[in-house]
Amino acid sequence: MEELSHNYQKLRWIKRIITLAFGIIIWHLPIPWDITPDAWHLFTIFITAILGVLLEALSIFTASVIALVAVVLLRVLIPEKAFSGFSESFILLILAAFLVAKGVIKSGLGRRIAFLLIRRFGKSTLNLGYCLVVTDTILGPSIPSNTARSGIMYPITHALSLDTGSLPTPEGRKRTGTYLMMTYIAGQTISSALWLTGMAANPVGVGIAAQFGVDINFGNWLFVASVPCIVALIAIPYVLYKLFPPGNKYTPEAPKIARKGLLEMGPMSRQEWIMGSTFVGMILLWAFSPVLDINLAIVAFLGLSILILANVYTIEDIRQGGGDALETYIWFAILYMMSTALNEMGFMKIMGAQLATYISEYSWVTVYVLLTVLYIIIHYLFVSQTAHLLALYAVFLQVAVNAGVPAALMAFMLSFATNLFAAITPQASSSNVLFVGSGFLPSRDIYKQGAVVTVLNVIIFLLATPWILWASS
Secondary structure, eight states, X not given: OHHHHHHHHHHHHHHHHHHHHHHHHHHHSOOOTTXXXXXXHHHHHXXXXXXXXXXXXXXHHHHHHHHHHHHHHXXXXXXXXXXXXXXXXXXXXXXXXXXXHXXXXXXXXXXXXXXXXXXXXXXBHHHHHHHHHHHHHHXXXXXXXXXXXXXXXXXXXXXXXXXXXXXXXXXXXGTTHHHHHHHHHHHHHHHHHHOTTSSTTHHHHHHHHHTTTOOOOHHHHHHHHHHHHHHHHHHHHHHHHHHSOOSOOBOTTHHHHHHHHHHHHOSOOHHHHHHHHHHHHHHHHHHTHHHHTOOHHHHXXXXXXXXXXXXXXXXXXXXXXXXHHHXXXXXXXXXXXXXXXXXXXXXXXXXXXXHHHTTTTSOHHHHHHHHHHHHHHGGGGOSOHHHHHHXXXXXXXXXXXXXXXXXXXXXXXXHHHHHHGGGSSTTSOGGGHHHHTTSSSOHHHHHHHHHHHHHHHHHHHHHTHHHHHHHHO
């Protein structure tokens, strides 16, 4: 065992040296196009950190912290900009939602909800996967933030994983946890694409599309999205189940165990009632936040405050179990900052424009397919779906229109694609972060399974092109 550990550490250091060498080479390459030196060097640090995670040379937390140190010490960004990600409202929302989710688990409410779901759907892990996807799809139109929905669904998914025999360990997570966590992340790429209000960036795309004469509203968005989204919602849990099967596929005894567990738990406790009432209140405030003009992060912190005051989740609980929440908050804030800085430096726009111009001479069908695929692949460099859309949506739509692609077809596809790529990396969407921090989903698994899900999504939506073209005309 000691020899295996020594060999593993040796291999890991070799991977770290390879990662460092890659970064040094990219840093000193001739800078292409009109990219500024600072933008190129920031890109080098960013892509090197991602490579380190992919090779498992570094954890995503370690890679992010080293990247933060590098951008400051190498004078790529000033300290104020380098630390700016920590003050972003939606990133603070993730931190607060993470802690509230722990309150759901501690109070026993998460366990009760899990037992109720297992009692009804628990004969197979596949059924539970579909249950999670359908629940998020139902929540989609009323909660216009996939991050907020993930805050609602994470404690339920976590409790389901634990109560079907899974643990956040290298072997334990393979039973059901990895499958359920990944199925939810993958399903949310489609539940967000189905509804105009399913993700915060969707209305932004609608506004840009209007500048090209494309009229998109809630009704025609749902109509156009319905066919490919229904197909994808059916396909995703099944494909993940077949390609990355959970160790515990069938749980015929689970409904009986769930019924017994509910009997042992008895009536809902005072803590569960407080937790449940707080949770429902948070959902309602999140749902009506655009009307009430309430910040989503403040809603999460309000819920956390109530739980602490009611002694459902204590300061001591935060001290003992808040480490993973803090770790997730730090790495996501750093990667988001770097992605945003690259966008502000013009790197993303220049790259998108250069890639787009290379294909402008092909037929409109070819341009349409290539632009869609390129738009999705480029998201490996982004941490924010909204930032990606703001940087590239208009550029790609303009190139498409110039090449003869029907404007409505391209506008809808780019809007859908802004959701379809949300599972491509651990940091591809802020809604992923709670699940990544659960211990059930190693980063490498998300890169692998996320790539499969993204390819599946792209195939389904491209095959649905005749429908999208007809329905959007």
